[in-house]
Amino acid sequence: xxxxxxxxxxxxxxxxxxxxxxxxxxxxxxxxxxxxxxxxxxxxxxxxxxxxxxxxxxxxxxxxxxxxxxxxxxxxxxxxxxxxxxxxxxxxxxxxxxxxxxxxxxxxxxxxxxxxxxxxxxxxxxxxxxxxxxxxxxxxxxxxxxxxxxxxxxxxxxxxxxxxxxxxxxxxxxxxxxxxxxxxxxxxxxxxxxxxxxxxxxxxxxxxxxxxxxxx
Numbered sequence: 001x002x003x004x005x006x007x008x009x010x011x012x013x014x015x016x017x018x019x020x021x022x023x024x025x026x027x028x029x030x031x032x033x034x035x036x037x038x039x040x041x042x043x044x045x046x047x048x049x050x051x052x053x054x055x056x057x058x059x060x061x062x063x064x065x066x067x068x069x070x071x072x073x074x075x076x077x078x079x080x081x082x083x084x085x086x087x088x089x090x091x092x093x094x095x096x097x098x099x100x101x102x103x104x105x106x107x108x109x110x111x112x113x114x115x116x117x118x119x120x121x122x123x124x125x126x127x128x129x130x131x132x133x134x135x136x137x138x139x140x141x142x143x144x145x146x147x148x149x150x151x152x153x154x155x156x157x158x159x160x161x162x163x164x165x166x167x168x169x170x171x172x173x174x175x176x177x178x179x180x181x182x183x184x185x186x187x188x189x190x191x192x193x194x195x196x197x198x199x200x201x202x203x204x205x206x207x208x209x210x211x212x213x214x215x216x
Contacts, residue, residue, distance in 0.1 A: 049136035053120030
């Protein structure tokens with residue numbers, strides 16, 4: 001067989017990394033710098049992500065500047081206040097520290113950059129470009145966990161305001177804003193599962209065979 005084959009022990013390591021990947025809340029991060037060599041491995045992993053038509057439609061903005069983080073944080077606060085009203089029936093919302101923007105040493109804004117020419121595999125489903133960027137994010141996230149780093153994906157943001165702050169090209173689309181750092185501990189369960197915000201769905205609830213109405 002050409003190409004690399006993996007042993008059972010290696011498969012198990014990947015399974016463990018997937019199982020123990022976490023979305024972290026802000027109050028779990030600690031003040032510790034991330035070595036450049038580690039950051040380079042995260043970015044390398046993202047760049048190995050699969051993409052439709054080998055389009056590689058991603059661009060990354062690495063943010064270390066505290067003044068820029070403060071502007072992003074102000075943007076988050078506005079959107080967080082809106083969300084607080086939406087979830088007013090859930091008192092636990094106020095106990096969730098949903099961002100770590102100015103706590104973590106590195107923030108990464110991940111953008112989708114549309115192509116000016118047709119992309120193989122994207123002529124019928126235009127969203128495949130954005131989905132490709134999401135796969136790059138997942139690659140980065142898994143490598144971060146292998147490096148014992150945690151990530152907080154901040155989605156309570158006004159995309160246009162973030163683009164203005166980062167001077168992003170008009171055609172670019174913000175896909176993810178990631179806060180990356182070391183944490184006090186990795187919990188056995190996801191933080192929102194521990195907080196009883198949602199329960200993990202059972203396999204039987206989400207997997208169908210052949211079609212939605214086909215008997216299993």
